[in-house]
Every structure is written in structure tokens, then in C-alpha cells.
Amino acid sequence: MSTKEQILEEVKIEELLGNQNTIVLFNDDVNTFDHVIDTLVKVCNHEPLQAEQCALLVHYKGKCDVKSGDINDLVPMCSALLDAGLSAEIQ
Known part of the structure; x- marks a missing residue:
């Protein structure tokens, strides 16, 4: 694959993805698991299991893309x- 083909392929991938941003949720040692889970279900339209997994990742890893x-x-x-x-920001 030539350099020109590789660059064109990368541009096409970026066009397909668009300008994707991500909400990152951070651990705050204040909110309960239930509050985080309920909020993710309500605000981000997560399924309860998905929200629970995100809450666990935030707790153990310090942050999670939600x-x-x-x-x-x-x-x-x-x-x-x-x-x-909750503690969150867009990246």
C-alpha cells in the first residue's frame, strides 16, 4: 500500500467517524453505586447492566467512557x- 493510499484510507475513516467526542465519568468517592447507575440509565440511556459495569469501572479504574x-x-x-x-467531562 502506497503512502497516498494509506492517507486516503485514514481520511475516509475519519470522515466516517466524524468528530466523535466522549463523556468521561470520574470516581468521586461521594456518590453511591445506585445513584451512579440510576443516573446513567436516566441520562445516558444505558441499560441497567451497562450502567452497573460503568460504575464498577469508575470505582476500580478511576474513570470510564460512558x-x-x-x-x-x-x-x-x-x-x-x-x-x-457526578464528576464528568467531555473529551
Whole structure:
């Protein structure tokens, strides 16, 4: 594969993905597992099992990507997570 072909392939992949951003949820040692799980289900439309897995990852790893997508969709979700007392940011 030539360099030109490789660059074109990378550009096509970036076009397909668009400008994907991610909401990262951080451990705060304040909120309960139930509160985190309920909030992820309500705000991010997670299934309960998915929300539980994210809560466990946040607890043990310190952070977890909880939602990816277009920035315009993520801003209100991240704001709702913050309003619920969780620590989150868009990256």
C-alpha cells in the first residue's frame, strides 16, 4: 500500500467517524453505586447492566467512557450528569 493510499484510507475513516467526542465519568468517592447507575440509565440511556459495569469501572479504574457521539448531543448529557452531582467531562 502506497503512502497516498494509506492517507486516503485514514481520511475516509475519519470522515466516517466524524468528530466523535466522549463523556468521561470520574470516581468521586461521594456518590453511591445506585445513584451512579440510576443516573446513567436516566441520562445516558444505558441499560441497567451497562450502567452497573460503568460504575464498577469508575470505582476500580478511576474513570470510564460512558457515552460517545456528536458534541451537540453530549453537552446536555454531561450537564445532566454534573447536575446530578457526578464528576464528568467531555473529551
